[in-house]
Amino acid sequence: MAKQRVVVGLSGGVDSAVSAYLLKQQGHEVVGIFMKNWEDDDRPAGSGADNSEYCSSNVDFVDAAAVADVLGIEIEHVNFAAEYKDRVFAEFLREYGAGRTPNPDVLCNAEIKFKAFLDHAMRLGAEKIATGHYARVRLAPEADGRFQLLKGLDPAKDQSYFLHRLNQAQLSKTLFPVGELHKTEVRRMAAEIGLPNAKKKDSTGICFIGERPFREFLNRYLSHEPGPMRDEHGRELGRHVGLSFYTLGQRQGLGIGGKNFTGNPAPNPAGSNPAGHLADKASSGTGNGTGSDGLHAPWYVAHKDVATHTLHVVQGHDHPWLLSPWLEAQDLSWVAGHAPAPGRLAAKTRYRQTDAPCTLALHGEAGLRLDFEAAQWAVTPGQSAVLYDGDVCLGGGVIARAATPRLPPAQVPARRRGGSRGKQRDKQKDLQRDQQIDSRLR
DSSP states (O other): OOOOEEEEEOOSSHHHHHHHHHHHHTTOEEEEEEEEOOOTTOOOTTOOGGGGGSOOHHHHHHHHHHHHHHHTOEEEEEEOHHHHIIIIIHHHHHHHHTTOOOOHHHHHIIIIIIIIHHHHHHHTTOSEEEOOOSEEEEEOTTOSSOEEEEEOSOTTTOOGGGGTTOOHHHHTTEEOGGGGSOHHHHHHHHHHTTOTTTTOOOOOSOTTTTTSOHHHHHHTTOOOOOEEEEOTTSOEEEEESOGGGOOTTOOTTOSOTTBOTTSSBOOOTTOSOGGGTSOOGGGSOSTTSOSTTGGGOOEEEEEEETTTTEEEEEESTTOGGGEEEEEEEEEEEETTSSOOOSEEEEEESSTTOOOEEEEEEEETTTEEEEEEEEEEETOOBTBEEEEEETTEEEEEEEEEEEOOOOOOGGGSOGGGSSOHHHHHHHHHHHHHHHHHHHHHHO
């Protein structure tokens, strides 16, 4: 590769640091940029014990600057917080407010790291940008001039799922230096060259939430309305604090782990948070909560009924209500710029999931349907369905709906069974929710 001016997104982590090192070793002119994407309640470096409780970009910038000093490259601190709040966080809140579970990392990559950051780098005279993602880019073997997005070589760290919305223009300007390496090699290399963050732990979770309890964070931005928590027979087991605070497949924090399948209190040796300590899949017996210890199998969120404001829960990891043989997705984005041909492919419906064989059917340009060979667990509206052909990431869309359980008829109020008044009320609620979100973002 010809020597180029490459702007690297230095996050303060070891992956981007080694990426910058590799590029410099290849003879490129390397410049670092630290992206500040969040400002609300960010803590200054060295501000005390509370520092570990939040995602402090100031601490990360100190680490990134130390890396730049060791490597002998320039680093610039750029604030993208306004763009992040407008393009990513506002959509994140709208989706949660509508009862879905969005993936802000996917949107952040498409809108900030490979749009706002890419544009800024080009203004600095960059020919390429680089990040520490575990993925790869190559020209298609068909020699049609198109770029392909490939999985990273380390299957445990592959991040192509989060990058599936990148387009040809973005990929043509992007390098992923550590995509050809395993994480253990990256750590070893960082230690050998004396990088100050060689042993820094990987970041987890959503950066603007950090280590705070998720419910506590959402409480600041979303209104919430408690409602009934019912089992598959329609029996009320408790009350939820608001549908926005739960996601499909959730097991922790339901507060009903001490109830057995008949609805009676069961012995609770686990203490005050029983849902987090009861038997997991390996000891839960059969999927419907019966078996050797079926009465005490854990409870899972299986369905969020926005119309009746009901949270439906089931007992047992493999309960039929948690398994979906198909899904439909919208808001499609294809790496090649066009959809693949319908037919047999593989898909992920969540990060770190094993590729699931499926059949793709397209609904025009607006949507798709995937039919799986084996039913998929806890397919969640708002998350991404990402398609693969071997190691090649083709793109995907946002899950709109999946096979849903047949809810107990008694739990569907007559006033919600149709009619213009119910629809009008739903529209008014949606409008009020969006207005509340906009006001809290100002």
